[in-house]
Amino acid sequence: MRISLNWLKDYVDIDVDADQLAEDMTMLGLEIEAVEQLGADITNVFVGRILSIEPHPDADNLVVCKTDVGHGEPLQIICGAKNMKVGDKVPTAVVGAKLAGGFEITKRKMRGVDSYGMMCAADELGLGEDHSGLIIMDPATPVGRDAKPYLGLDDVVFEIEVLPNRGDWASMIGVARELAARYGRPLHVPAIKLQEMATPASQFSSVTNEAPVLCPRYIGRVLNGVKVGPSPDWMCKRLLAAGQRPINNVVDVTNYVLLETGHPLHAFDYSLLAEHRVIVRRAKPGETMRTLDGEARTLTDQMLVIADAERPQAVAGIMGGEHSEVGEGTTTVFLESAYFDPVSIRRTSRALGLMTESSQRFQRGADPEMAEYAINRAAALMQELASAEVAQGLLDAYPEPVPRREVTLRYDRNNALLGAHVPPDNQRKYLTDLGFEVVNESPDTCTVRVPTWRHDVAEEADLIEEIARFHGYEHIPVTVPSVRPIEVRFAPEHDALAALRRLLVGYGLTEVCNWTFSSDDAVRNCGLEDAYLDMVRLENPLSERQAAMRSSLAPGILNNVAFNIRHGSNDLALFEIGPVYRPRADRELPDETPGLAIALSGAAEDRYWSRAPRAVDFHDLKGLAERVIEHFGAGFEFTVSESALFQAGQGANIAADGEVIGRCGRIHPHVLRSLDIPQDVYLLELNLDPLLRLPQRYSQFQSIPAFPPSLRDMAVVVDAEVPAGAICEAARRAGGKLLQRVEIFDIYEGKQVPAGKKSVALGFVFQSPDRTLIDADTEKACDKILRALKHAYQAELR
Amino acid sequence: MNADCEAVRQAAMEEIDALEDLRALEESRVRFLGRKGRIAALMRLLGETSPEDRPALGKAINEVKEALTSALEARKQELEARDLAARAAAEAVDLSLPGRRPRQGHMHVINQVIDDIVGIFVELGFQVAAGPDVETEYYNFDSLNTPSDHPARDSHDTFFVKPGVVLRTHTSPVQMRVMERTQPPVAIVVPGRTYRVDNDASHSPMFYQIEGLLVDHGVTFADLKGTLALFVRRFFGPDTKARFRPHFFPFTEPSAEMDISCSVCRGAGCRVCKHSGWLEILGCGMVHPNVFGYAGYDYETYTGYAFGMGVDRIAMLRHAISSISFLYENDVRFLEQF
Numbered sequence A: 001m002r003i004s005l006n007w008l009k010d011y012v013d014i015d016v017d018a019d020q021l022a023e024d025m026t027m028l029g030l031e032i033e034a035v036e037q038l039g040a041d042i043t044n045v046f047v048g049r050i051l052s053i054e055p056h057p058d059a060d061n062l063v064v065c066k067t068d069v070g071h072g073e074p075l076q077i078i079c080g081a082k083n084m085k086v087g088d089k090v091p092t093a094v095v096g097a098k099l100a101g102g103f104e105i106t107k108r109k110m111r112g113v114d115s116y117g118m119m120c121a122a123d124e125l126g127l128g129e130d131h132s133g134l135i136i137m138d139p140a141t142p143v144g145r146d147a148k149p150y151l152g153l154d155d156v157v158f159e160i161e162v163l164p165n166r167g168d169w170a171s172m173i174g175v176a177r178e179l180a181a182r183y184g185r186p187l188h189v190p191a192i193k194l195q196e197m198a199t200p201a202s203q204f205s206s207v208t209n210e211a212p213v214l215c216p217r218y219i220g221r222v223l224n225g226v227k228v229g230p231s232p233d234w235m236c237k238r239l240l241a242a243g244q245r246p247i248n249n250v251v252d253v254t255n256y257v258l259l260e261t262g263h264p265l266h267a268f269d270y271s272l273l274a275e276h277r278v279i280v281r282r283a284k285p286g287e288t289m290r291t292l293d294g295e296a297r298t299l300t301d302q303m304l305v306i307a308d309a310e311r312p313q314a315v316a317g318i319m320g321g322e323h324s325e326v327g328e329g330t331t332t333v334f335l336e337s338a339y340f341d342p343v344s345i346r347r348t349s350r351a352l353g354l355m356t357e358s359s360q361r362f363q364r365g366a367d368p369e370m371a372e373y374a375i376n377r378a379a380a381l382m383q384e385l386a387s388a389e390v391a392q393g394l395l396d397a398y399p400e401p402v403p404r405r406e407v408t409l410r411y412d413r414n415n416a417l418l419g420a421h422v423p424p425d426n427q428r429k430y431l432t433d434l435g436f437e438v439v440n441e442s443p444d445t446c447t448v449r450v451p452t453w454r455h456d457v458a459e460e461a462d463l464i465e466e467i468a469r470f471h472g473y474e475h476i477p478v479t480v481p482s483v484r485p486i487e488v489r490f491a492p493e494h495d496a497l498a499a500l501r502r503l504l505v506g507y508g509l510t511e512v513c514n515w516t517f518s519s520d521d522a523v524r525n526c527g528l529e530d531a532y533l534d535m536v537r538l539e540n541p542l543s544e545r546q547a548a549m550r551s552s553l554a555p556g557i558l559n560n561v562a563f564n565i566r567h568g569s570n571d572l573a574l575f576e577i578g579p580v581y582r583p584r585a586d587r588e589l590p591d592e593t594p595g596l597a598i599a600l601s602g603a604a605e606d607r608y609w610s611r612a613p614r615a616v617d618f619h620d621l622k623g624l625a626e627r628v629i630e631h632f633g634a635g636f637e638f639t640v641s642e643s644a645l646f647q648a649g650q651g652a653n654i655a656a657d658g659e660v661i662g663r664c665g666r667i668h669p670h671v672l673r674s675l676d677i678p679q680d681v682y683l684l685e686l687n688l689d690p691l692l693r694l695p696q697r698y699s700q701f702q703s704i705p706a707f708p709p710s711l712r713d714m715a716v717v718v719d720a721e722v723p724a725g726a727i728c729e730a731a732r733r734a735g736g737k738l739l740q741r742v743e744i745f746d747i748y749e750g751k752q753v754p755a756g757k758k759s760v761a762l763g764f765v766f767q768s769p770d771r772t773l774i775d776a777d778t779e780k781a782c783d784k785i786l787r788a789l790k791h792a793y794q795a796e797l798r
Numbered sequence B: 001m002n003a004d005c006e007a008v009r010q011a012a013m014e015e016i017d018a019l020e021d022l023r024a025l026e027e028s029r030v031r032f033l034g035r036k037g038r039i040a041a042l043m044r045l046l047g048e049t050s051p052e053d054r055p056a057l058g059k060a061i062n063e064v065k066e067a068l069t070s071a072l073e074a075r076k077q078e079l080e081a082r083d084l085a086a087r088a089a090a091e092a093v094d095l096s097l098p099g100r101r102p103r104q105g106h107m108h109v110i111n112q113v114i115d116d117i118v119g120i121f122v123e124l125g126f127q128v129a130a131g132p133d134v135e136t137e138y139y140n141f142d143s144l145n146t147p148s149d150h151p152a153r154d155s156h157d158t159f160f161v162k163p164g165v166v167l168r169t170h171t172s173p174v175q176m177r178v179m180e181r182t183q184p185p186v187a188i189v190v191p192g193r194t195y196r197v198d199n200d201a202s203h204s205p206m207f208y209q210i211e212g213l214l215v216d217h218g219v220t221f222a223d224l225k226g227t228l229a230l231f232v233r234r235f236f237g238p239d240t241k242a243r244f245r246p247h248f249f250p251f252t253e254p255s256a257e258m259d260i261s262c263s264v265c266r267g268a269g270c271r272v273c274k275h276s277g278w279l280e281i282l283g284c285g286m287v288h289p290n291v292f293g294y295a296g297y298d299y300e301t302y303t304g305y306a307f308g309m310g311v312d313r314i315a316m317l318r319h320a321i322s323s324i325s326f327l328y329e330n331d332v333r334f335l336e337q338f
Helices: A018-028 A172-183 A233-241 A249-261 A342-352 A357-364 A368-386 A411-418 A424-433 A460-471 A492-506 A520-525 A554-566 A618-631 A669-674 A689-693 A724-734 A775-793 B002-018 B022-033 B038-047 B054-091 B109-123 B151-156 B173-181 B221-236 B289-295 B311-319 B325-329
Strands: A002-004 A031-037 A043-056 A059-068 A075-079 A089-098 A108-110 A113-115 A117-119 A156-161 A196-200 A207-209 A217-224 A265-269 A278-282 A288-290 A296-298 A304-307 A312-315 A333-339 A389-392 A395-397 A406-410 A437-441 A445-449 A572-582 A591-601 A636-640 A646-656 A659-667 A681-687 A710-719 A739-748 A757-766 B134-136 B160-162 B165-167 B186-195 B206-216 B242-249 B252-261 B278-287 B303-310
Touching: A002 A172, A002 A233, A018 A031, A018 A156, A018 A172, A018 B242, A059 A117, A075 A089, A075 A113, A075 A117, A172 A249, A172 A424, A207 A217, A207 A395, A217 A278, A217 A368, A233 A249, A249 A265, A249 A368, A265 A312, A265 A368, A278 A333, A288 A312, A333 A368, A342 A357, A368 A389, A406 A411, A406 A460, A411 A424, A411 A460, A411 B221, A424 A437, A424 A445, A424 A460, A460 B242, A460 B252, A492 A572, A492 A591, A492 A618, A492 A689, A492 B109, A520 A554, A554 A572, A554 A591, A554 A681, A591 A618, A591 A659, A591 A689, A618 A636, A618 A646, A618 A659, A618 A681, A659 A669, A659 A689, A681 A689, A710 A775, A724 A739, A724 A757, A724 A775, A757 A775, B002 B022, B002 B038, B002 B054, B022 B038, B022 B054, B038 B054, B109 B186, B109 B206, B109 B221, B109 B311, B173 B186, B173 B206, B173 B289, B206 B221, B206 B311, B221 B242, B221 B252, B221 B278, B221 B303, B221 B311, B242 B278, B252 B303, B278 B289, B278 B311, B303 B311, B311 B325
Parallel strands: A196 A389, A207 A278
Antiparallel strands: A002 A156, A031 A156, A043 A059, A043 A089, A059 A075, A089 A117, A108 A113, A217 A333, A217 A389, A217 A395, A265 A333, A278 A304, A288 A296, A304 A312, A406 A445, A437 A445, A572 A591, A591 A681, A636 A646, A646 A659, A659 A681, A710 A757, A739 A757, B134 B165, B160 B165, B186 B206, B206 B303, B242 B252, B252 B278, B278 B303
16 A cells, blocks of 8 residues: 555644654554655656657657757657547656656657657656556646656655555545544544435435345445546555555545545446335345456355346446446436455455455454545545436445444453553543544543444454554564463474484484475385375365375485586485375374484595595495484384386385385486486485484493404305394304304405405404403304305305 | 713713614613623722712713713704604695585574574473364464454465464464363473465465464563564664554454565665565564363453464565575475574
8 A cells, every 4th residue: 555645644643754653654564665755855846747749650559749848949759658638738857857767868860750758657756566557637737847746756655564454544534544643633634515406316326235235335426417538636645655546536436435434435337227126135145247347257146246227237246247337328326335344355356356445344344434525525536526326325234233342441451461551541532643542440440432344343352452562662672571481392203303304414414305295296206106196185286296295205305416516516315304295084184203314425425635436335324314313212224126217126115123114226317317307316214203303311321341352354255135233143143142242344346256255354353241251262153153154145155 | 081081971962962863862871871881890990999089080080971861862853853844844734625524404494593593482482382284274364363264264274284274374373272172271382284275486385384372371472573673673683673554454353464674675675675664573562362162261351462473574584585485395405504
């Protein structure tokens, strides 16, 4: 909503400067989006009069005008607008003029014809966005004068954001009412000066309200002999400041009254209404009409229409119909001012996909009392500006006045909730200044009747907010509460996940954070199994690529790998911690399971001058998986995975404490190709839920051995296919209780061993808690180990 | 006899001066001071000397021995120092070469900001709570005093999953989930993902919020102001000012928006704060009585405040990030800056 300071001053005396006013409005809750000093950067724009309009010899959409700007010869100006005629007065920028946004006017050649200036549309002068035609000024404006004061370019405009519960602020009177209360000044609502005809309106028309629930109040007026013409200067200025281009007096009056009162009006061409009467009713199922935007609309019986004797002429409160539109030939107008049920308007507007200025205002809640003022104000202005003869009286269908709420305020409660000490007299005064009427009071309380424009006030807390606003949020004290602790823990996993994040960052991994959306294509491109297509799907996704909630972290992190390699970052160690979503047939909401993904690619270490970097491999990833599972205090096991996600022989399923919780491996070349990744990638995905559910286990102290360990190495040659882990395991079982640890410190295949064989070098740590071991102890154990390895794997000592 | 001593001393001193390495020095030591060395030979002469000459000779021999010992020791130290210097010179490193750094991981900047914010509230006695991203309309809207025909629903641009189920548009539904589980006191802070159908330079369809809720006897609007003012001083710096403006949210009454003095221009007015000197960072207010109604809390016994802030915007402000798209693009050249 654009609020002109000059216009605002019609309703309330304001003696603070624009900056202070902006500050005061802000602190009342009127959020200021922008403050514009109109005309501040505009120079050399004069009132011009169009002397002639000739076609451009070389361009169909341009005309050549001669315009008198009061000094020197008339200017030849090329113009693309269509809405002017000879004799119109228009703001004319001469060579050297500066317009909005710093645009400077120079002599130009347009399609071979010289142009010595420009006739201006509203946006070119910083008056809102309108560029649909030239501003046509009041015919009485003197030619040759600086145009700025005649266009209101000496004004300040506040662009305010109206809160959704304060529809009453979307009007000049609404804002003025708030400021009048703030400054303790009276509110001047313009008096209605209307000379009605002797003939009552009921002689011309009638209103039948068949749907009083959807339309609690419907008022009509009949205006005869309307003479369409330009609006006066004072009205144009205000419409321009509000961002609306003046059109003609009839349209301008309805717009003006809308901006002034916030109440939407609708004008029908009286002569086109069948039987000249109006029926407020629900649409018949399947009934159709063409609205002003040219669309054919099919209606349902949930929708309210304004009909004549035969058919709908407007979708009530949303948009008028094409048939009864006011046009050039209109002489008699049926003017409507109504109060519609906000919920009904909202539903119809949504059902038709039709959102208008009018529907937005009605669905926020209009003011049933203002409906009457607005129609009278409009009628008076039409009389003044368009010579309308106004039939006597209102056609007012208002069977049951909209009830006024009454709310009781406890002064103590106000102070207790705010933590402030606002004296009861002040509390009451803030409310009465805002139009609340005290209907009952006691020393401790007052009961007020809520004004008709305040749909947001229904209970005591709402009154307390009003008191807080007018007391000033800034005057409420500042205290820090002491918070009482409670025992129940709501999200223990939060800390665990934060700790895991720090652990992985400590290992040199970088965290990514992806949108949690996914799609069938994303699942398929990654080689994930069809089970992953069972996703939580969105009814209104932003795009096909974000049509579902992710069932796996893999597509997201692989996409990050592809993106980064494409942008020149080849060495990647990424992880993501976040939920995956899986639908549940038996529950309303899906499962949301915390997961971990790790992706490694490129070099395992930073490039460095002292050594060549090593490429990441499967065991870098496996080591991280081991660390993560160990971090949660679980044991792990890796078994072969046949998943198509991984290259054969480099994929593993991961079990923690016996339960499979994920997998890891080298991404299959087919998947790399479909993702357009030119280098190897190793991916891990874990379900963290089982790990998070493990009981907290604290490390238990093991006594430090008092006797030194005894170290022995052994290299055995076995068939190349024998897993090293199996050799280790067999050694561990055969080593006896003195064997504390088995490590593999070398694997060799090559010339030194027979083809098809490999050498596995094992390191053993023997230790006894109660004595220093002698050679005989370890030799005996090593013999047993070797025998066991020979027996199980035909191992030969190397 | 003294002449013998003097001869040994002369010979030894000349030899010691000429020594060039530690092995030769050890050989010299043995030659002069060893069991079969020349000092030992002199000592053997002592037995053959007359008793009256013996003390003088013994004294002379000891003097020579001491002189040799200290000369050898001095020479040894010289040679050791020289060796060490030579080794150091040979092993000197190029200090200008870069250090071999452990690879540095990076937590996503959003999670860093969440940790910092949550940490401040945890210190004040709040504890972390959580709820699902895919949420019922009941928790996301209805129970938060936003019935289905409420105009406020329009501004939420909701993703729908199926009738009655949405992607949560804010972290506020966790308020109700927690209040249903427990009676006051409640003091929670809720970081989480939220969703709106919006994607442009300043909006992401998924973004992060942090919700706060305090319910107990006698919680006031003044407490709300105090808690949040303390929070912004801790998070943005001790000079940061907080300003509360009236606003509207369906689930709080009175409601407010909080601005902080612009961290870029310190209130002087700049492009970031649109020349107002203030930056809007969160919405807050006193819990609406209808919300207590849904929770089964007695509004006469308890009061509460709630607040919600956008983590993305706060991260962008603190780290001068120019576009929200960086946050979810996951370009390591971005991630590694934090």
